[in-house]
Amino acid sequence: MNLVELRGVSRWYGNVVAVNDVTMTLGSGVTGLLGPNGAGKTTLLHMMAGFLAPSQGTVTVAGQPSWRNPEVYRILGLVSEREAVHGFLTAWEFVLASAKLHRLRNPQDAARRAISLVEMQEAKDRRISTFSKGMRQRTRVAAALVHEPDVLLLDEPFNGMDPRQRMHMMDLLHHMGDTGRTVLFSSHILEEVEQISGTVQVIVAGRLAASGDFRTIRRLMTHRPHVFAIRSTDDRRLAVALVGEASVTGVDVATGGLAVRAGDYGSFTRALPKIALREGIRVRQLVPSDESLESVFSYLVQGTAS
Amino acid sequence: MALADGVIHDIGYQRYTGPRLGRRYAAVSLYLHSLRTAFGLGRTAKAKIFPFIVVGLAFTVAAIAVALRTQSGNVIISYLQYCDAVGIPLLLFLAVVAPELVSRDLRAHILPLYFSRPLRRADYALVKLGAMISAMWLVLAGPLLLMFLGGVFAQKRGASGAWHEFTDLLGGLSYAGIYALIFSSIAVLVASLASRRAVAAASIVGVFLVTTPVVGVLQVLGGDMLRQLSRMIDPVLLIQGLSNWIYRTHTMDIAGYGPVYLAAAVLLVTGCVSLLVLRYRRLTV
Amino acid sequence: MNLTIARITARGLLGRRRFLLLVPMPILLVGLTALAHGLQPDEARQWAGPILHGFGFAVLLPLIALIVGTGVLGAEIDDGTIVHILTKPLPRRQIVLAKLAVAVAVTAVVSAVPMFVAGVIADSVRFGLGLALACVVGSIAYCAFFLLLSLVTRRPVLLGLLYVLLWEGLLGNLLAGTRALSIEQYVLTIAAKAGDTTLLESHVSIQVSIAMSVVFLLAGTLLAIDRLRSFTLTGETS
Numbered sequence: 102m103n104l105v106e107l108r109g110v111s112r113w114y115g116n117v118v119a120v121n122d123v124t125m126t127l128g129s130g131v132t133g134l135l136g137p138n139g140a141g142k143t144t145l146l147h148m149m150a151g152f153l154a155p156s157q158g159t160v161t162v163a164g165q166p167s168w169r170n171p172e173v174y175r176i177l178g179l180v181s182e183r184e185a186v187h188g189f190l191t192a193w194e195f196v197l198a199s200a201k202l203h204r205l206r207n208p209q210d211a212a213r214r215a216i217s218l219v220e221m222q223e224a225k226d227r228r229i230s231t232f233s234k235g236m237r238q239r240t241r242v243a244a245a246l247v248h249e250p251d252v253l254l255l256d257e258p259f260n261g262m263d264p265r266q267r268m269h270m271m272d273l274l275h276h277m278g279d280t281g282r283t284v285l286f287s288s289h290i291l292e293e294v295e296q297i298s299g300t301v302q303v304i305v306a307g308r309l310a311a312s313g314d315f316r317t318i319r320r321l322m323t324h325r326p327h328v329f330a331i332r333s334t335d336d337r338r339l340a341v342a343l344v345g346e347a348s349v350t351g352v353d354v355a356t357g358g359l360a361v362r363a364g365d366y367g368s369f370t371r372a373l374p375k376i377a378l379r380e381g382i383r384v385r386q387l388v389p390s391d392e393s394l395e396s397v398f399s400y401l402v403q404g405t406a407s
Numbered sequence: 408m409a410l411a412d413g414v415i416h417d418i419g420y421q422r423y424t425g426p427r428l429g430r431r432y433a434a435v436s437l438y439l440h441s442l443r444t445a446f447g448l449g450r451t452a453k454a455k456i457f458p459f460i461v462v463g464l465a466f467t468v469a470a471i472a473v474a475l476r477t478q479s480g481n482v483i484i485s486y487l488q489y490c491d492a493v494g495i496p497l498l499l500f501l502a503v504v505a506p507e508l509v510s511r512d513l514r515a516h517i518l519p520l521y522f523s524r525p526l527r528r529a530d531y532a533l534v535k536l537g538a539m540i541s542a543m544w545l546v547l548a549g550p551l552l553l554m555f556l557g558g559v560f561a562q563k564r565g566a567s568g569a570w571h572e573f574t575d576l577l578g579g580l581s582y583a584g585i586y587a588l589i590f591s592s593i594a595v596l597v598a599s600l601a602s603r604r605a606v607a608a609a610s611i612v613g614v615f616l617v618t619t620p621v622v623g624v625l626q627v628l629g630g631d632m633l634r635q636l637s638r639m640i641d642p643v644l645l646i647q648g649l650s651n652w653i654y655r656t657h658t659m660d661i662a663g664y665g666p667v668y669l670a671a672a673v674l675l676v677t678g679c680v681s682l683l684v685l686r687y688r689r690l691t692v
Numbered sequence: 693m694n695l696t697i698a699r700i701t702a703r704g705l706l707g708r709r710r711f712l713l714l715v716p717m718p719i720l721l722v723g724l725t726a727l728a729h730g731l732q733p734d735e736a737r738q739w740a741g742p743i744l745h746g747f748g749f750a751v752l753l754p755l756i757a758l759i760v761g762t763g764v765l766g767a768e769i770d771d772g773t774i775v776h777i778l779t780k781p782l783p784r785r786q787i788v789l790a791k792l793a794v795a796v797a798v799t800a801v802v803s804a805v806p807m808f809v810a811g812v813i814a815d816s817v818r819f820g821l822g823l824a825l826a827c828v829v830g831s832i833a834y835c836a837f838f839l840l841l842s843l844v845t846r847r848p849v850l851l852g853l854l855y856v857l858l859w860e861g862l863l864g865n866l867l868a869g870t871r872a873l874s875i876e877q878y879v880l881t882i883a884a885k886a887g888d889t890t891l892l893e894s895h896v897s898i899q900v901s902i903a904m905s906v907v908f909l910l911a912g913t914l915l916a917i918d919r920l921r922s923f924t925l926t927g928e929t930s
Contacts, residue, residue, distance in 0.1 A: 114926075144926075150779065152925040169921050174781045181925075185772030187700060189707050195776075201696045202780040244776065457850060495862045502853055605762060605849035610713065612853055613755050617720065620747030624724050627738040628731045 103128050104176075104252050104283045105149055110158035112144055119144045121307035122158075127252075127285055131278035133294040133315075134287040136304040142287040143182060145304065146256050149285070150179040162252060175203070178245035182256040184237055188230030192221055192240045195229060199244035215243040218273065234261040242270070246277075253277060255286040259293050271296055327366045332358035332386040333377070339384075342376045358386070430525040434534050437526065441538030445504045454507075461500040462546055465493050469550030473557030480561070486551055486579025487650055490586055493547070494643055498615055500546055501539075501590055505598040506607035508535050513602040518692040532599075532687040536680065539591040547583035551576060578654055585649060589642055589672060592679035599686050615642065635664045639671040646672070694782060697790040701764050705798060713759060714798075717752045718806035725810035740814050740891040744823065748807050749879050753830050754856045757799045761838030762848040764791040769842065775925070784920040788913060792839055799831035815889060822887020830879035833905045836912030837875070843919040871895050878905050 105127040112120040120141045134142050147153040148160050151167035151174075160167055167173045187195060196215055200208035216225050219239040224232070229240060238258065245253065255274075259267050271293075278284050278299060288294055294301060294315065301318065303311040311318045333339050336359050340352045343361055348368040353360040363369035377384050446462075447455035472484040484492065512518055521531055555576040562568040594611045601607035618641040625637035638644040638659075649672055650656060652665030705711065721743065728739040768774040777787060804827035811820030837855075841848035863870045864877070871877045878901035881894035 147925050152775075152778075152923065154922075154924070171778075171781050171783060174779050177779070179775065179779045181772070181775050183772040183775075185775070187704060187773050187776070189703060190700070198696050198700060199776065199780070202694070202777070202782060204781070241776075245779070460854075495857055499853065499857055503850060605766070605847075606713065606759070608849055608853060609755060609759050612857065613713075613717070613751070616751045616755075617717065617747065620742045620751065621720070621724060623742035623746055624728050624739045627735070627742070628728055 104163050105285070106159075106161045107145075107149070108159050110145075110148065110155045110160055112141075112148065112153065112156050118307055120148070120155075123304070123307075123309045124158075125302055125309060125312060127283050129278065129281045129283050131274050131284045131286070131299040133299070133301045134285060134304060135291075135294045135301055136287075136289060136310075138289055140289075140304045141307040142289075142304060143256055146179075146254050146285070146287060150177065150254055174250075175248070176251040178248070178250035178253045180238075180241050180245045180253075180255040180258055182260070184234065184241075186229050186237055186241060189228060191226050191228050192216065192232070192236075192243075193225040195240060196225075196243045196247055200247045203248040205248060211247050211249075212243075215247040218246060219243045220269070235263065235266045238262065239266075239270075242273070250282070252283045253285070255284070257288060258286050259288060259290070267293065327363050327369070327389060329361045329363065329369075330358055330386070330388045331361055331384060334383045334385065335380075338380055339377065339382050342380050342382075343373075346372050346376065348372060430527070430530065433524055433526040434530050437521075437531070437534045438538050438541075441508050441535055442541055444507055445538060445542035457503040458500065461496045461503075462549070464496040465546055465550045466553065468493050469553045472554055473561070476554075476557060477561045480563075482558070485656075486554060486575055487582050487654060487656060489551065489554060490547055490579065490582050491643075491647060493550075497543065497546070497586070497590065498612065500543065501594040501615075502608040502611045504542060505539055505591070505594040505611060506601070506604035508539060509595055509598040510601055510604045510607040513599070514604070516692070518690070522692060528687045528690075529684045532684045533680075536591060536595045536683060539595050540587045543587035543591055544580075544583055547586065548580055551579045551583060554579075582650055582654065585672075586646055588676055589646055592676045592683075593642060596679045596683045596686070599683055618642065631662070635662060636667070639668060642675070645675070693793060694786045694790045697777060697782075697787055698794050701791050701794045702798075704767070705760065705763055705794065714756055714802050717756065718802055721748055721752060721806045722809050722813075725813045729813045736814050737891060741893070744807070744810060744814065744883075745880065745892055748803075748810065748823070749826070749830070749876055749883070750861070752806075753799075753803045753827060753879065754834060754860070754876065756802050757795075757831055757834035758838055758849060758852045758856065760795050760799045760802075761835040762842045762852060764795045764842075765839055766842035766848050774923070778920075778923060785917045788839070788917045788920055792835060792913060792916075795835040795839060796828075796831050799835055800828045803827040803831060811887065815887075815891060819887040819889050819891070822883050822885070822889065825886045826879045826883035829882055829905050830875060833875045833878065833908040833912075836909045836916075840912040840916045840919070843916050843923075868895070872900060872904070875905070875908065877901070 103126040107123055107125050110120060110123045111118065123145065134145065136142050144153065148155055149162065149167060151162075151170060154168045162173050162177055165173055167177070190198070193212065193216065197208055197212040200211045200215075203211075205211045216222055219242055221236065221239055221243060224236060229237060232240065238261070242255070242258070245255075253274075258270060258274075262270065274284050274286065300313055301311070301315045302309060303318070331339070336354060340354050340359055343349050343352055343359075346369070348363050348365040349361060350364045351362040361369075373384070373387070443449050446458045469489065472489055475483040512521070518531075522528055526534075555572060558572045558575075559569050562572060564571070593614065597611050597614055598607040601610055622637050622641040622644060625640075626634050638648055644659075645668060648659055648664070648668040651659050652668055724743050724747070728743065729736070732739065765774070768777065804824040807827050808820040808824040811817075811823040838848060838852050841851050845851055859870060860874045860876045864874050877894070877896045880892055881896050881898055881901040882905075884890070884892045884894045885898050
C-alpha cells in the first residue's frame with residue numbers, strides 16, 4: 102500500500118528551484134532519501150509533512166493532501182532536523198504531552214511504550230535541557246512515535262549520533278518498517294544508507310537521480326558511461342593515446358575539444374594524468390558532463406572502485 | 408590498484424608568514440564592522456529597513472526645520488531643539504541597533520572567537536560602545552548638516568552670518584555627541600545583559616520610558632530642590648538640563664544646578680561604561 | 693482552547709528568566725502612587741495623570757503585553773519548537789486560542805492588579821476597578837495584535853515597539869486622526885468611563901473604544917488562525 106505519493110512536485114523560491122519535478126511513491130518499509138547537502142531533501146520532507154506547499158504538483162498522504170490538513174497527523178509523524186525541544190520539560194512530560202495532543206485514549210500507556218521503545222526509561226524524569234544530543238534525538242523520536250503513525254518521516258536522524266546509537270536507531274527504524282509502516286529518513290552520509298535493506302531515493306540538485314535497491318543502483322553506475330569534455334595543447338595526439346586506454350569506450354574530436362566516454366570513472370580519472378604526462382601534453386580543461394550527478398554517483402561507487 | 412611509483416607532494420599545512428597586525432588593528436576592524444552593522448550595510452535588505460526608517464525620519468524633521476526657516480526667515484527650530492525633537496526615533500534606533508551589536512554575539516555564543524584573538528575583553532566592550540555612539544552621532548549629524556546648509560542659504564547676513572551659522576552647527580554637533588554618549592552608554596549596557604534581541608529591545612525602551620513618569624511625579628510632588636534634582640533621573644531631561652547650562656539656552660529653569668547636572672552626567676556615563684566592561688570581564692564563555 | 697498547550701505555554705513563559713522582567717514595573721507603579729499619595733494626598737489631579745496614564749497605560753501595559761504576547765508564540769517559532777505543536781491533529785484555532793488565553797491572563801494579572809491598587813490609593817475602589825477593567829480590555833486587544841505580529845513577521849517585537857512608540861506615542865500626540873486606531877486611547881476611555889472619573893482624559897468615544905477593541909480581538913485572532921494554518925518551514929537548516 103503506497104501511502105505517500107508525490108506527482109510532478111516542484112518547489113521554487115523566486116529564481117531558485119529547490120525541487121524539480123519529482124515523482125515518487127513510498128511504500129511500506131524503510132526508504133532512505135540520499136543526496137548531498139542542499140539537494141532538496143529537507144524541502145521534500147517538509148512538503149510531505151505539510152509544512153510547505155508545492156509550487157507545482159501534488160503531495161498526498163493516504164490520498165489526502167498534507168498541506169493545510171491537520172488531520173493527516175493522525176497517521177503521520179515527523180522528526181525534524183532542528184534539535185529544538187522544550188528544554189524545561191522532562192522527557193516523560195514531553196512525550197506525555199505529545200500523546201495527549203494526539204487525543205489518544207490512554208496517553209500514559211502510549212507514552213510509556215514510546216519511551217521504552219527508544220530506551221529512555223532511566224532518564225525520563227530528567228529535564229531535556231540536561232540531555233546529550235543523542236538522548237534529545239531519541240526523545241523526539243519517541244514523541245513522534247507515540248501515536249503509532251503509519252508514516253514516519255525523519256530528517257537526518259543520525260546527525261551527531263555515535264555508532265552504537267546509530268545502530269540502535271537503525272534497528273528501531275527497521276522494526277517499524279517490518280511491521281508495515283512507511284519510514285522515510287534522509288541522509289547525506291553513505292555509510293548510513295548502505296545498511297538499509299530497503300529502497301533508496303537519490304536526489305541531486307532538486308532532481309530525482311535514482312530510485313530502487315541500493316546495490317542495484319551501484320552496479321548500474323559502474324556500467325554507465327561517463328562523458329568528459331577535455332581541452333588540451335594537442336587534442337588529436339591525446340585522442341590517439343586515450344583510445345588505447347582500457348577504460349575509454351569512445352572519443353569524439355570536435356573543434357572545441359574532445360568528448361571522451363569512459364566506462365570506469367575511477368580508472369579513467371587515474372589514467373588521464375599519466376597519459377598526458379607521458380605524451381607531454383598539457384590538459385587545459387577537464388569537465389565532467391554532468392557534474393552534479395557525478396558527485397553523488399562518486400559516493401556510490403567509492404566502495405567498488407579499486 | 409596501487410601505483411607503481413609515487414611521489415608525495417607536501418602541500419599540507421602551510422604556515423602564514425605575512426605580517427601579523429595586532430590588537431589595534433583588530434579593534435579598529437571590529438569598530439568599522441560594528442558601525443556597518445549598525446546601519447545594516449553589507450547585509451540583506453531587511454537589515455537596512457529599521458535603521459533607514461529612523462534616518463528617514465531624522466532627515467524629514469530636518470527638512471521641515473529648513474522649510475520653516477526659509478519660509479519665515481527666522482530660526483524656528485534651532486540645532487539644539489532639533490536634537491530634542493527627534494528623541495523618539497533616536498530611541499527606536501537605539502532599541503534596534505544596540506541589540507544587533509551586542510546581544511547577537513551573546514546569543515550565538517561566538518564570543519570565544521573574539522576573545523581568543525589579540526583583542527581583549529575590555530577592548531571588545533569599548534569598541535562596541537564606541538560604534539554605537541558613532542552610529543547615533545552620525546544619525547544626528549547628517550540632518551544637522553542639512554539644516555546648516557539650509558541655514559547658510561536662508562540667512563541674509565553674508566559671511567558673518569555664515570560664520571555664526573557654523574558656530575551654531577558646532578554647538579549642535581557637540582550636543583548630538585552628548586546625546587549619543589549618554590544614550591548609548593545606557594542602551595549598550597542593557598543590551599549586553601540580554602541575549603535575545605527582542606528582550607533587549609523591549610528592555611531598552613522600558614528603561615527609557617519608565618523614567619519619564621517617575622520624574623513627572625516627583626516634579627509635582629516635591630519642593631524646589633527635589634524638582635531640580637529629580638530631573639536627572641530621566642536621561643533626556645538630564646541632557647536638556649546640561650544643554651541649558653553649557654549652551655546657555657533657557658528652556659528649563661536649572662537654578663544654578665548646572666555643575667550638578669554635569670557631575671550626574673559624568674557619573675552616569677562612567678558608571679555605565681564600567682559596568683559594561685565589568686560585565687564582559689566576568690562573562691563565562 | 694487546549695489545556696495541554698496552555699499549560700506548556702504557561703510553563704515556558706513563567707518558568708524562565710524572562711518573567712523577571714515583568715516584575716519591576718508593577719512594583720514601581722504601586723510604589724510611586726503610594727509615594728505621591730503620601731506626599732500630596734489632595735493633589736491627586738496633579739499626579740494621577742502622569743502615573744496612571746503616562747506610566748501605567750502608556751508604558752506598563754503595552755510593554756508587558758509586547759513581551760508576553762510575542763513570547764507565547766514568537767519564542768517557539770524562533771527556536772523551532774513550534775513543529776512539535778503543529779504536527780498534531782489539532783484544529784489550529786485551538787492552538788491560537790490557548791496561547792492567546794495564556795497571554796491575556798498573564799498580561800491582565802500583571803497589569804490590572806497594580807493598577808487596581810494604584811487606583812484605590814489615588815481615588816476610590818470604583819476608580820481602581822475601572823482601571824483594572826481597562827487593563828483587561830487592553831490586554832485582550834494588545835495580545836491579539838502582538839500574537840498576530842509574531843506570525844506575520846520575523847521581528848514582531850520591533851514592529852510592536854514601532855507601533856507603541858511611533859504610532860501610539862508620537863503620532864497619537866500629534867495627529868488626532870490616529871487616535872481612533874490606538875489601543876491606548878480605548879483603554880483610557882474605558883478607564884475614565886468605568887471608573888467614573890475625570891482624572892484621566894479621553895479623546896475617543898466609549899462606543900468606538902469598545903467596538904475597536906472587539907475588532908482588534910477578532911481580526912487578530914482570525915488572521916492568526918489563518919496564518920498558522922499556512923505555517924511554512926523552509927528547507928534550510930536552522
